[in-house]
Amino acid sequence: MRKKKKNSSPESDSAVTRIRSCWKIFNPGKTAKMRITCKKCLGPMLLIGLTLLTLFYAWSPGTSSVVDVRPRQGNQLQKLLDETNQGIISGHHNDIAYHIKEDVASRLALNTCVCLADKDTLHLPFSNLLFSRAWAHNVSQAFLESHPDPEAAKSRRAQEYNSFQRRSYSPADELIIAEASSPLQYPTQGVKVRPLKTIIIPGLGLKEETRSNHVVYLTATLGTFDVAATVDRVDVKGEGAKHMTLSSPVLSALNRQLQFVTYTNTVFHPKTADTVRFATEAHQSFFSIKIGHATIPKLYNSGTQKEYNISALVTIATKTFLRYDKLKDLIDSIRQYYPTVTIVIADDNKQPQPVTGPHIEHYIMPFGKGWFAGRNLAVSQVTTKYVLWADDDFIFTANTKLERMVDILERTTLDLVGGAVREVTGYTATYRHTISVEEGGEQGDCLHIRNGYHHVIEGFPNCVVADAVINFFMGRTNKVLQVGFDPRLSRRGHLEFFIDGLGSLHIGSCSDIIVSHASKIQVPWSKTESQKAYEKFRYSLSSAETNISDEIFYFKNRFKCMTSH
Template sequence: MHSLLKTVLLALVASVVLLMAVLHSWPTRAYSTVDVRQRPGSGAERLLEDRLPDLDPSAGSIPYHVKENVAGLLARNGCVCEGERDGVNLPFAKLLFPRVSAHPLHTAFQPSQLDEMKRRRAKEYQGFQMRSQTPADLLIVAEANSPLQYPTQGVEVRPLKTILIPGLALRDLPRDVYTLNFSASLGTFNVAAEVEGVKVRGDGEMHMTLSSFLLPNLNRQLQFITYTNTLFHPSTADTVQLETEGHQALFTIKIRHGVTPKLYNTGSGDKEYNISALVTIATKTFLRYNKLQDLIDSIRLYYPTVTIVIADDSENPRVVSGPYIEHYIMPFGKGWFAGRNLAVSQVTTKYVLWVDDDFIFTANTKLEKLVDILEKTTLDLVGGAVREATGYTSTYRQTISIEAGEEDGDCLHMRRGFHHIIQGFPNCVVTDGVINFFLARTDKVRQVGFDPRLARVAHLEFFIDGLGSLHVGSCDDVIVNHATKIKLPWGQSESDKAYAKFRYPPASSDATRTKNGLLYFKNRFQCMTHN
């Protein structure tokens, strides 16, 4: 009994000591509750709306003349997809004179589903806007003749850290006492040093006031104003309000973590590129093992040690092996974009070269040229050209633009062409979409990703998803050959027939409806036009 009591007392003492140690090591900073469902600092919107300068009432009576050629360039309150009428029906007219066609995307759904689909899409879009927008996106208009000097951009703080606010000053005004008020919603103000003759009230709070009889002393104090972020968010912005008698100013402080670099040690020298250390070739195959082997053989003629990653969703997969070959088996018919995701996920080099499994490398397939332009520019992805057996060569350059719409969604417009030629690379241009033969920064491709719901018909959807984050180029002097697809019916193998059945579904198929449905719901487009 005595032994049991002693054991209990020892356990009790140990528990008390452990509890005291935990309490001693517990962080002393008070944690506040933040509603991450909304954008922090959203009250700044109302503040900015109240402060936007009103139009001079007398301006309404001043006549003006609209310049249609300029005004027509401005965004409208809605958008419409309009196609071009068919012209004269001549042989090869569509190839020689391509016309713009328009397609509504809501037809991917049954009429009975459409209202519910619109409601769900609107709800998802509202959530997307809340996650993607910050007060740094709001319009701030600097009012005229303000004596306040303040930073208009470039102020940034890491979450829960402190910075000095640069560029603050008050210009001379005829007054007895100079007063300056600071307000914020996601952080507090303080002074890193105290200047004689300046009174500070509210230091360490979201609202702070400085006052002084001496303007030089006040301006000296403004050099030591600090801002500390107190409400954690990994990427947002705080709107700071600066006010003196009769004058106000607003500026934003970005709150975000620094971008963590992902660097690749290629081990290559400065004189020439080590393609094997820089590039991995990725492809997706389905049934066509003879063409895949032709691709591998052609690659090895020019790049014997470059790693080739193969994603394979054939029903009865065959072994594909050899030096520097990685073959990954997927569930049968898993799909085109799912295979791209799998292949790219296994790449460990700085760049990934995407090729179709029926391409053939030649002496014109100079990967060094594609590497060179990515190394020397800000491009994220650069496409080459594909030469058909007929001799026709295509880059499939596409410009992609989005016209803002209203509740029905935006309008997607795709056109053949490019934006401008790249200086120093006369065969290369900047565009938005390219052919299925491109070299890209591996991290950027993973960032955009390939929607695995696009199983059989997809390509430009990747570039649509990447619009705004992918900087795309195209060079027509790096060429890969395309194995011929022109075969008479009696010359087709069983694998050719099976492949064609999966690869080229009719326009009314589930694959096409899935593609249009994703454009409608996921990307919030109401329609698209293309030529």
Template structure:
């Protein structure tokens, strides 16, 4: 066999062997491992904060399988090492990469220390706004004679409630004493019980005493709490004590959230036109937009289509149930999403790119069905390319505490679990750019208008902890072909590519800054 042929055959053989080893080593794995890699030194440092752990390191046996899962506030982003190289090795053996946002931003910033100080100040302010007494860890010690509510007590700002569940259960004594102490309110009683001595009524510290336990407990059932410091969303930690014992419980102070209900008028089968608005953003692709609208009208002739348009020379898009809103030229991708979303009046909004088009597989009823029957906030579908490949772009996202320098962002391809009753749907943290969501929840998260050209995952990162997300593979929209020979491209297509791809470095710099400063990440990993 000639030498070149032998070399080619050898490479193919090595690649095939590598694939076999990779597949064999991953058999039985159901997901991607995103566990933090912690060491024992950090673990013992963490354990030292807990007073009930007695002894030294030699007296503690660490269970590595459990310890590695413990959040220690010392996160790091570690890429996979490349052990060998083969043709197409990156496709066959996808490695986890790491990107250090602190270095990327600070090395190019004219005054990096000033930026770090500003970031720390902003984070401190954010913590003050978001932290309440309900965040404080309180452990109810065992064998306490005090009975009290551990959670679920709510009072409206500057209003009064009767505190539920207060009681003293102890051995016989000549006199029984209890006290209540608060920081943001005062105590009183709705009615007095004979044989009980009260001190501190309408004050933040009130004491109650009686020689009869049942009489004292009857009085405790009538104790009131009045909030005296106005704040629309906070909490008060109440101290409840007796001789030799004290406990704490939390009273949430908050306005009743106003409901946001949508009267779609549907009975029986889903009225898609009354439930769903289609939203899109267009730029230099009116031909593609026309194809999208024509395809939508074939299956959903009366659904409202909202268009955000930031073209330099806008063209009116007319027709029934079409709303076109103009923006400053080149205002950008996420700004357009915000504008379109702001005009939606239906319960759900469906986001589509302007170069998608509907087919018989684009069944919006399926997406509505899962949103109506579950607590999910957003459901993505699938996008079929002209090559026949269908993508769902499912990802899991997690944020690991990292201390003063910032947190670690971890993104992995995959999902969490399937949804009972919907075998083609799984729970994930990020989905493809074709999704339906609850209008009010999407507005709650919003889209960062600084991300003008390339952005997608950023929205789901902002929605982490707020949005409950799924992805269904059986609702499919088609993607117009992007494959064109250079000499066959129109002037609009060339100009679009210029805006879309020519400023990759500037977009990357902006994304790094958003992740580093706005989201306070120091690094990120992905695969």
């Protein structure tokens, strides 16, 4: 670096300081290397064995693996990546024979998914009850057959999907491979710049045989290049332009100069990327610089208590309709264990009754607005870090430990954790599911829903990771709001929320956090007029309401079919 002149200004002093600071970041110095039976039964025992096996499968649908989902500030791999800028070295030997591993190749995506129901292979008494079989539903056929203009619907969906792809496309998602024969060294990923700001590009270098002159080129489309410092015997052309050339007869000097190359974004966009071309006369490479604002954190001031202050951390949200007696039982049970926790109630009754009391917020909606619309309203009014969803016919008990849910959310990367619901019969349900989407080409994708979970969570032996849980769950309020609830689902709906959240929600389920369910066992002649009205409204669905799920899955989610247990 050139010596600073005696009459340098304070502005130039600060510039030099910034350059030196950047230099320290990308040149941390030398560091130490890192150390890296099945017994066969006959006769009557066969049926007993099959029954026990089925029950074991039903009770233990997940795998036995245990995975740590606690947040981490860094790991050995990140440290290794921070200490090296060298690329991956691989060979190209196209003339070497290869042998396909069918068990691996069969799992590769072919963009030709189909939805097929499981075949009924066993013909035993009660086989449908003992063995869970996947059913299949052709969403495309169900929706289009009932649509007055199916071709127009298909066309509109295709247009909407193309628009969605354009909105969500980022050049940073393009596959870029650094060829092993290239002498160029460059960052393959992880370079970021704020809109209209400047950074030093880390990791640029050239490794080639000595020659009379070494030349490299840099080209961008959404920004310009410059150098934060100059190096003797290096010629730089194109400062402040989208194309810059650097040359020198001394390779070490050129590499030193490359350590001061800057990139300035000149085209504002809140989230995109610039693909940079880095080349010599004989070789070229590409890498992406992500352009975007930093994610603004949403922090919650929940106090400084050593123990969890549930009232400051959690709001309980519920939706009620024609069941004020059940709602009262829910509130009374909550107050027995959590007297100061805020309860937010969404109410779409035709003749709403007052629901008052300390720490209760009662919001009146248009009559029959619906289940998911009520969820949206209730969650939208939550100001705490976490929101607990509970149906209006649940009852808190000593086993309904909200502290347990808060603890797992605070100590892991999970966004949402579900509990279990115990019926009056003693049966406890967790409703754990895994969800996957298989690519299906132009006709749409395939949705697959299965009972079970992915793995047990380390440190929480009664908790697992799944993609969908029961409708008694606690989630990070901002993440639940981010996914939202489709208000078109007015009478029924649950899995739709988790399908919309696939890819953005990290979900757990704990079987030792239990809420009780009010009894549904009641003789017909003892039912009140309100109960009869509720059942009629809840279970008497019109054809339009019956088909709404098909429309949502077909058009909004772009599925052509689905399979599920």
